[in-house]
Amino acid sequence: MTTGTRWLTAEQQVAWRAYLLGTARLMAKLDDDLRQFGLGINDYEILVRLSEAPDRRLRMADLADRLHQSRSRLTHTVGRLETAELVRRTSCKSDKRGVWAELTDAGFALLEQAAPHHVEGVRANLVDLASAEDFAAVGRVFDTVSEHIGQR
C-alpha cells in the first residue's frame, strides 16, 4: 500500500456515500413516478429541453450536450420517442448534416400532464427536505463540478 494516497476523511466518506445512495434512490423514485405517463426520467428531460427551446426544437448534438449523453444514445432514444409520436425529426436546411428534434403537440400535451407530478416529486423527495441554504450549496457544488469536467 502506498502512503501517498489522500484518502477521504471519515466525514467526507460518509457524505460521498450518502450522495451515491441518495442519488440512486431519488432517481429510481422519480423514474417510478413518471412511469404512469409512459416516460422515464431520461425521456422526460429530453421533452423538457425541447419544450423550452425556440420553436420547441433543438439540434441533436446540442440536446446531447445539454444532457451529457452520447449522440448514439440520443439517436436511439429520440427514435423511440418519435415512434411514440412525442417528437418529430426534421432535417436542417442550413447544415445538411444536421437534424432538428422537435416536440410534437402530443409531446407537449403529455409534458403538461406529467410536469406537475414530476415537480411535486422533486419537491417532496429533495427540495423541500433540505434547507434553502443546503440546497443552494448542492447547486453550487454541482455547478462547479460541471464546469470543471466540461463537455465530454
Next chain:
Amino acid sequence: MTTGTRWLTAEQQVAWRAYLLGTARLMAKLDDDLRQFGLGINDYEILVRLSEAPDRRLRMADLADRLHQSRSRLTHTVGRLETAELVRRTSCKSDKRGVWAELTDAGFALLEQAAPHHVEGVRANLVDLASAEDFAAVGRVFDTVSEHIGQR
C-alpha cells in the same frame, strides 16, 4: 394550466439542473477513469462493500440494499464478476436460500490498485472543488433524501 402546482423557483430550478448535469458528468468521468482496470463504477462499489465486510463477504440481498439495486441486477453483475474471478459465490449454511458474495484475493488486489486512482478522481472532480461546508451540506441533503425514500 392549473394554478395549484408549486413550481420550482428560478434558483431551485438552476440548482436542480446543476445537480442533474453535474452528476451525469461526474459519474461518466469516474466510470471512464475506472475503465483502465476493467471496472465500471457499479462494479467498483460492489467490490468496495465486500472488502469492508467481515470476512470480505455479504449476502446478496444485503449488498443489493446497500447499493439500492434490484436483486436481479446484482445477480447478473455478480455473475460477471465471478467470471472475472473477482468475486466468489458460496451458499449460506444457516439459511439455505441464501448466498454469500465473497471477494477473492484477485478482487482485493485489483481493488487495492484501483482505489487510489478512484479516490483521486472523487477528490479532483468533486470533494476538493467544494468548500468543506458545502460538501457537508451535500452529505446532509442526500442523507435526508435517502432516509425519506427508504428501501425500495
Next chain:
DNA sequence: CAGAGAATGTTGAGCTTTCAACTGATGGTC
C-alpha cells in the same frame, strides 16, 4: 406439524445503453 405466505436468489426475454464503424456534409488549406 401442516399449510399459507413471505423472503432469497435466479432465470430468460425484452428493452436500453455502449461501442466502434460508417455515411455524408462542412470548412479550411494549399
Next chain:
DNA sequence: GACCATCAGTTGAAAGCTCAACATTCTCTG
C-alpha cells in the same frame, strides 16, 4: 477546386439492466 481533417448523426451488435415468473427455503399461525 481538390484534398483532408473534422463534425453531425446513424447503425447494428454486444453488453448491461429491467421485469415478471419461478424454485426453494423459511416463518408464522392455527
